[in-house]
Amino acid sequence: MRTVRESALDVLRTRGMTTVFGNPGSTELPFLKHFPDDFRYVLGLQEAVVVGMADGYALASGTTALVNLHTGPGTGNAMGALLNARANRTPMVVTAGQQVRAMLTMEALLSNPQPALLPQPAVKWAYEPPRPADVPPALARAVQLAETPPHGPVFLSLPMDDFDATVTEEEDQAAQVTAARRIEHAAAPRPETVRSLADRIKRAGSAALVVGDDVDASGAWEAVLRLAERGGLPVWAAPASARVSFPRTHPLHRGELPPAIGPLTRALDGHDLVVVVGAQVFRYYPYVPGPYLPGGTELVLVTRDAEEAAKAPVGNAVVADLGVTAQALADHFPACDPAPVPDRPTKAPQTADGPLPPGTALAAVVAGAPANTLWVNESPSNVPQFHEAARISAPGSYLFSAGGGLGFGAAAAVGAQLGAPDRPVVAVLGDGSVHYAVQALWTAAAYRVPVTFVVLSNARYAILQWFAQLEHAQGAPGLDIPGLDIPTVAAGYGVRSFRAAGAGELTKLVRDATGGREGPVLIDVPVTTELPSL
Incomplete structure (x- = not known):
């Protein structure tokens, strides 16, 4: 007879889910041991980064991502990123280890006492299979639910001693049949x-x-x-x-x-x-x-x-x-010729002393990026200037977090590059945003993921200063973040890093990074602050 692990791995193979984003703990090792050669494990140094990478991977590749977290604490660390994934409508199966069944009643160390409750309301479905033999069909059901519109993350808690248990031939075959099911979601209106x-x-x-x-x-x-x-x-x-x-x-x-x-x-x-x-x-x-x-x-x-x-x-x-x-x-309107798409305007890089205006910096970034760039944005105060500069006109070319929580950008960019390896990925990040998922830089360096990170640095949470004006909350503390040396931080994680001194240099750095694709590059750009308006 086969083990639960062998049956579960075949379920994942059937669904094409052979990339695992994870941060392992002791409760996950029974699933990960003897890791098969046809699977890829992408390590993140913190669980929110793991989920963020999986989020970007699924959105860029159009597939369902697989995440492996460490029981309750790891799930707790990932909750902000899971809320973003829910808002992004990202198809994602999140698994988390659980203590052995024999010690769940006494709530031994690393037991998750409420495994189906903890990830709510960030997931569409949360479940702990009642028997080891139910793990493979539960995985198959989880994939179907994640891929049912509206797409979103689902969660499975998997006791660590389940994977070495055996399944009967009938149970194994039933799980594989369930995994092979395909459901088309294309409801037509009357x-x-x-x-x-x-x-x-x-x-x-x-x-x-x-x-x-x-x-x-x-x-x-x-x-x-x-x-x-x-x-x-x-x-x-x-x-x-x-x-x-x-x-x-x-x-x-x-x-x-x-x-x-x-x-x-x-x-x-x-x-x-x-x-x-x-x-x-x-x-x-x-x-x-x-x-x-x-x-x-x-x-x-x-x-x-x-x-x-x-x-x-x-x-x-x-x-x-x-x-x-x-x-x-x-079809109820007469056919017409497609409207001509104007040529993408190009602006000559401007020279300036000191920090660049955000619009000038973003125009310089766009000037250096290839036409087929996949953009990831997490510079909230500069979104209007970004769209004015990039003027994206092709599908599948822009990712931003719909959830409102920071930490998506850097992690999602790494996942997006893994999910769309034939496209250059450029992440435009705020200097405040990047630190919510800064560990993603290590993954980019360790796996030589050729993301170009462009950090617009103004030493403040500018979007919060805008909200402070709107909400008549001037004088709130904690809105300035001086003293950050982001290139040094990036270098510490193994990422080649630069600080752009002007628009022309910025364009060249972006062009070299996206053209070379020899691993990740971070470019720090000092910018002025321009607050949005309604």
């Missing part, structure tokens, strides 16, 4: 629903589209683009977007909606119909009160997420596949 919405768009005096992260994540980019062009619809990006879901060079693109109720409503003034595709209605913060929509404006949400439809404060909703629905809507 034809009359599509026809009614298309007629509403045609009758509207000024209809608009708002596109969200799930357009890019679900592969609906081309269908939504076709709908916008055929319908002549101006397109807004949903507030606080974590992905780019419509080409930012397109003549119909109107920018990103502000993430507050009152300002967002003012931005939509003049539109009598708003069709939201693949976005929450809406991702608000900070609180600036006002009506949810301009007077006389109607809203329709198209989403794959029934919960997202239920919690929207306004408008009707259609729960269906985004690409199928957008294509069906587009």
Whole structure:
């Protein structure tokens, strides 16, 4: 008879999940021993970094990531990153070791007394199999749940003595059959629903589209683009977007909606119909009160997420596949030639003494990066300047955390590069953000992952200074972070590091790093502070 470990590994092979992101502890060693040659183990030095790397890997590769954590303490360390993964709708199976079953009742050291409760509400499902033989089918079920829209992380607690237990031939075969199942999630709306919405768009005096992260994540980019062009619809990006879901060079693109109720409503003034595709209605913060929509404006949400439809404060909703629905809507409009995409503007690097303005620095970074760059952003106060400089116009080219917690950027960039090895990955990070996942630099160096980290350093949490203004909280402590020597920190982890003295040098450093691809490079860029505005 075979062991639970052998059966579980075959389940993972069947699902193509042979990369394990982890930080091992004693309760995980029984799973990891005799690690098979066809699996890859990616070590992170802290569990939040482990989950962040898996997050970026899944989003960049379009696959489901596998994470291995150390029982309760490791899961606790990872919770912030798991909340980000939940907000990012990342398909991820998180496993954590558990004490041997014989000592669970007495809650021996390293027992997780509430394994299904601890990771809530960051996961879609949390489970500890009741018997060792249930571990392989539980893994198979976990993958299916992670991949069911809305995608998200799931959690399994696995007692350490389960892996050497045996399974019968029937139990083993049943687990493999379960793992081999494929489920297609492509629910189509009723034809009359599509026809009614298309007629509403045609009758509207000024209809608009708002596109969200799930357009890019679900592969609906081309269908939504076709709908916008055929319908002549101006397109807004949903507030606080974590992905780019419509080409930012397109003549119909109107920018990103502000993430507050009152300002967002003012931005939509003049539109009598708003069709939201693949976005929450809406991702608000900070609180600036006002009506949810301009007077006389109607809203329709198209989403794959029934919960997202239920919690929207306004408008009707259609729960269906985004690409199928957008294509069906587009078919109700006459075909037209695709709009020409303007050439990406290039700006000559500017010379300046001292710290660079963020826009100047980001333009220099973009000038040095290849056209097919996959961008990871965690410089919250500089997001508008980034989009103005990069003007991303291809799907699958931008990752930002939808969860609002820092620590995603550096870790996700390492995972994204592992998940998309044929594309250059450039991470734009704040000097405050980078330290939430600074251990990711070690993984990048140890595995020679050729990420280019660009750190915009202004010695402060600038986004918090902006919030302090909005919330009338001036004088709050802890918003300045002087004395950071990020190149030295990076060098300590084994990453080649530089400090750019000007825009021209910055462009050259980025060009050399993304062209050489000989391992990770960190470029520290002193910048001035420009606070956002609503």
